[in-house]
Amino acid sequence: MKLLSILGATGSIGTSALEIVRMHPDRFQVKALTAANNLPLLRRQIQQFMPEMVAVLDEAKARELGDMLPPGVRPEILSGASGYAAAAAWDKVDTVVLAMVGAAGLNPALAAIEAGKDIALANKETLVMAGDIVMAKAREKNVTVLPVDSEHSAMFQCMLGNQARDVKQLFLTASGGPFRNTPQSDFPGITREDALNHPNWSMGNKISIDSATLMNKGLELIEAVHLFGISHQNIQVLIHPQSIVHSMVGFADGSVMAQMGVPDMKQAISFALSFPDRLDTGLSFPDFAALASLTFCAPDSERFPSLAFAREACEKKGTLPAVMNAANEVAVQAFLDRRIRFSDIFTLVSTTMAAHTCIDNPDLSGIIEADRWAREKAGSLI
Structure with a gap:
């Protein structure tokens, strides 16, 4: 039986992963769940899968979730970046489904690897930002990184x-x-x-x-x-x-x-969870x-x-992939908030990349600083 921590449980990947767990209760058990804001869905997931711990966006959300849970359902509730890292490194877990969206998935991924947990990776931004560091750490810790993206x-x-x-x-x-x-x-x-x-x-x-x-x-x-x-x-x-x-x-x-x-x-998710076996997904x-x-x-x-932005980031390497990713996250959110036009997304990303002085072979702190700089730069352009 695989013991799972699902980070990003209320998103599309997380809910599909839990559907696989629901279909094969003899193969999987959920020990930890995380989400940001969708507390009603998280509450239902907690009641169905009874994890030992959950983590949410902040302390206010943690208190709200605690008030929502019925008597007798009392997982440990943590919050913030430290809560997500704790869920990734939870003692009784052997596989972490990393389904968080965006740069927020990087630190939990590293926490899971440091703790020796295998990774079912749906958070592509983790490798975009710090692929050299993440994969080197996975090799050092003998951790298997299995892709969840269908491609x-x-x-x-x-x-x-x-x-x-x-x-x-x-x-x-x-x-x-x-x-x-x-x-x-x-x-x-x-x-x-x-x-x-x-x-x-x-x-x-x-x-x-x-x-x-x-x-x-x-x-x-x-x-x-x-x-x-x-x-x-x-x-x-x-x-x-x-x-x-x-x-x-x-x-x-x-x-x-x-x-x-x-x-x-569901096919890609189930293969990552059950590898090397294949499960009936319906x-x-x-x-x-x-x-x-x-x-x-x-x-x-x-x-x-x-695609040209991505290939440029591959050529120059260093901090440029993290800058591209951060600028894109800011631009996409601005478009979703109706603050910019669809075509402005491309302009914001390209302008932010062009303004960046790339640092070769950065350490993790250098990547995080580049991410912070890019978000500030893209925000100023908006």
Whole structure:
């Protein structure tokens, strides 16, 4: 039985992970949960899964959650960054599902690794900001980092049984989001509701906007560099509107292996949780006859410059990936708050990156300072 801590339990990944736990109670037990603000859902999760501890955004939320719980349901309730780190390093846990959104996932990830916990990683920003540090620490502590993103899970699955030296190319697929055919001249008029209406996937607000700008694919490109030890120049991004091929791997002999499935995160999540086994998720196979065709094309870098930002960050390395990520988080939140236009997201990220003096080989404090600087700079531009 695997003992789990699920960080970001009320988000789309967290709720799907708990659905897998619910389907296989003989395989998993939840020991710790964290959330930020969705206390009603967290309360229901606590009552169903009875974790030993939970962590929430701040002390006020902790008191509110305590008042919401019925008599007899009394997990230890912690709060803030220290609470999230405690959930990641909880004694009785052996696997941490890192499903928090954004840069907030970095410190809990390091806390989990330091405590020797295996990681089911859905928080791509952890590797974008500090991939060299995180992966080196995981190797030092003999910690397994298993990808939860469907694309990286697909690549991982395709590589199983093959030699790493034979991997020559990664093909990272993207649906193209809701605006893949929208003229660039229409971008300034795109609304919050338009951008959240993803054609294939059901995701949280932040990742939905990142999908619409293709920044999600830029973050995933950097994540793949660190997960698989491959140059970004050997990663090709392909727009695949049907979202059936989750990604592909090309080998030295010219063969290409693809992992396919319906667009549902439960497959990737269950594989990370149950590896090396496969569990019944209740998902059906794609109806290939009804699909008739699977199509691929190159992304439009003029309309969607996010991939160029990510490749620049890969080239320069240092603190630039953290700056790109922080500026994007600020820009996305400003768009969700209706303070800037959709097209302004690209401008804010590129301007912040251009203004940054990159520091090579930063330590963790240098990365955190770059993140702070970028948020302040992007905020001033808004």
